[in-house]
Amino acid sequence: MLYREAGDFKTSYVADNQTFPIKFDRYGYYFILGFAFLVMPFIINDYWANSIVVPFLIYTIAALGLNILIGYCGQLSLGTGAFMACGAYGSYKLMTAFPELNIIFVIIIAGFITAAVGVLFGLPSLRIKGFYLAVATLAAQFFLIWLFTRTAWFYNYSPTGMISAPTRDVFGVAVTGPRASAVSMYMICLCFLVVTAWLARNLTRGSLGRQWMAIRDMDIAAEIIGVNPLMAKLTAFAVSSFFVGISGALLFTVYLGAAEAGEAFGIDKSFLVLFMVIIGGLGSIFGAFAGAFFLIVGPVLLKLLLVNGLGWPTDLAAHLEIMIIGALILVFLIVEPHGIAALWRTIKEKLRLWPFPY
Amino acid sequence: MNGQGDAMRDTAPDEGYVTADGRKIGGVAMEMRNITLRFGGVVAIKDISFDIRWGEIRAIIGPNGAGKSSMLNVISGFYHPQEGDVIFKGYKRPRMRPYQVARMGIARTFQNIALFEGMSVLDNIMTGRLHHMKANLFQQAMWWGRAQREEDANREQVEKIIDFLEIQHIRKTPVARLPYGLKKRVELARALAAEPSILLLDEPMAGMNVEEKEDMSRFILDVNDEFGTTTVLIEHDMGVVMDLSDRVVVMDYGKKIGDGTPDEVRNNEEVIKAYLGVAHE
Numbered sequence: 126m127l128y129r130e131a132g133d134f135k136t137s138y139v140a141d142n143q144t145f146p147i148k149f150d151r152y153g154y155y156f157i158l159g160f161a162f163l164v165m166p167f168i169i170n171d172y173w174a175n176s177i178v179v180p181f182l183i184y185t186i187a188a189l190g191l192n193i194l195i196g197y198c199g200q201l202s203l204g205t206g207a208f209m210a211c212g213a214y215g216s217y218k219l220m221t222a223f224p225e226l227n228i229i230f231v232i233i234i235a236g237f238i239t240a241a242v243g244v245l246f247g248l249p250s251l252r253i254k255g256f257y258l259a260v261a262t263l264a265a266q267f268f269l270i271w272l273f274t275r276t277a278w279f280y281n282y283s284p285t286g287m288i289s290a291p292t293r294d295v296f297g298v299a300v301t302g303p304r305a306s307a308v309s310m311y312m313i314c315l316c317f318l319v320v321t322a323w324l325a326r327n328l329t330r331g332s333l334g335r336q337w338m339a340i341r342d343m344d345i346a347a348e349i350i351g352v353n354p355l356m357a358k359l360t361a362f363a364v365s366s367f368f369v370g371i372s373g374a375l376l377f378t379v380y381l382g383a384a385e386a387g388e389a390f391g392i393d394k395s396f397l398v399l400f401m402v403i404i405g406g407l408g409s410i411f412g413a414f415a416g417a418f419f420l421i422v423g424p425v426l427l428k429l430l431l432v433n434g435l436g437w438p439t440d441l442a443a444h445l446e447i448m449i450i451g452a453l454i455l456v457f458l459i460v461e462p463h464g465i466a467a468l469w470r471t472i473k474e475k476l477r478l479w480p481f482p483y
Numbered sequence: 484m485n486g487q488g489d490a491m492r493d494t495a496p497d498e499g500y501v502t503a504d505g506r507k508i509g510g511v512a513m514e515m516r517n518i519t520l521r522f523g524g525v526v527a528i529k530d531i532s533f534d535i536r537w538g539e540i541r542a543i544i545g546p547n548g549a550g551k552s553s554m555l556n557v558i559s560g561f562y563h564p565q566e567g568d569v570i571f572k573g574y575k576r577p578r579m580r581p582y583q584v585a586r587m588g589i590a591r592t593f594q595n596i597a598l599f600e601g602m603s604v605l606d607n608i609m610t611g612r613l614h615h616m617k618a619n620l621f622q623q624a625m626w627w628g629r630a631q632r633e634e635d636a637n638r639e640q641v642e643k644i645i646d647f648l649e650i651q652h653i654r655k656t657p658v659a660r661l662p663y664g665l666k667k668r669v670e671l672a673r674a675l676a677a678e679p680s681i682l683l684l685d686e687p688m689a690g691m692n693v694e695e696k697e698d699m700s701r702f703i704l705d706v707n708d709e710f711g712t713t714t715v716l717i718e719h720d721m722g723v724v725m726d727l728s729d730r731v732v733v734m735d736y737g738k739k740i741g742d743g744t745p746d747e748v749r750n751n752e753e754v755i756k757a758y759l760g761v762a763h764e
Contacts, residue, residue, distance in 0.1 A: 327626035346597035351585030
């Protein structure tokens, strides 16, 4: 089957507007979805889940959220770590205050709480832009982390200052706490990722997404066209923080199990997710996946290659791994400044014409 | 508008007239009343009044720096004049943000193209239909019911405009890849997509060759003919202005120095002195 649109006639605007207009892409997408839901649960083990798959799924959600804010709406934010902490502490307070509440609702409500906080810290965006806004969101990062570490109420006055997730289950299967199995952790993260990716795609292809992109590309013209900048920017902050909050809640409840704000959600997390978005590709849903894959799975694969494949000592490999990943980031940004998603787009365009050059 | 009764009207409704070539021009759509706009000590617009009638093509001309674009920015709510009122559809318009003005049915294009470069032609034009789309955040997130219905209904309208302006072949092309002339056309399409009652065009033919100018002139006339869109036009090409417009306002140094049909303006002493060739002393 050739990678081509020809012969695949669209007879309605619904068909023309679909996410994967090319048949090959569509089947590829169904295949990956089928593999993730039907095959992975049977082959996944603790090592794969803990070191690769679950963090990849969780950070992809965060990257999706940040991509909406930076890539689609053009509002630079360095507060991602703090918003993830918001989701984590929100879910912790909800889990301890309402032990009966299903963990799925806990995570979703934590997302909404983070959305509200995000809107609050998004207010400066109405006046300031670009790097100045980044500095303003940096204030959110430091303030929220300070709040979570200094206010004992947030960690239920525990002497260590840590929050730890009690065991909760979905349909009788533990998904958080020490009893949670790799499969259940994987499945809950996968479900959240699929739903958030679907929501992100819907929001970005409709009227709201176009308003965000209009603000990103030329805010003054957008306002004269009829975009309300207040609404567009604040909805972007809300939706973005919602996703980031869900990711933070999942990171804490499912993956880490126990966390301390300054350590687990520091500024390095903000930068990590920012790099994912930039390397993956701004303004692209696929970019969020690619960026998270590159920065989460990349180092692990590299380590496997160096230590298990070439038999190098672990400490040497650990240092080299950092250097190689750093060099790869540079190479990527030089070769394709618009990220892996743009590279992928170019490849697809070439494929559509193959074997002819144009 | 705003629930005000007829007693609150600031202007009396009037009849309009019929042009020489048989087009019917309606009553006053918008009246600029004693507009003065200052930036600090600089007076950009000085006590200017004129009106725009339904269905006409109204040109604003004048040398560089005369205040034409500032006037357009006042109409679209981007600048707020220190003195004077904008009367729209018979009522004094309160101070508004530009997006509120846009929702009242005033669309515009820009002197320097202000398209959204990162979006496709189709998305750019769809953005013009913003205020025809009412689905809320949750409906859009689910892509269900109203959100999808609206998207398709509006897509159909946008396709009509794409057909009308003959840009079918580039509908999915990112705007950044288009040549200048086509960008100007896409910008017109985006403004038209809003189905505006008043269309503001800021130098729609700047930097175009003769052929592109002819195309653009044809589109402006066709739009006016077919949709009856009231058009306000700023343009430097005198031939184009005199051919297209029904009435012309002439500005110089922020003041109005002439107002009338192209023929009247052409023969106006002061206009000739200030603009059409006689050198300043």
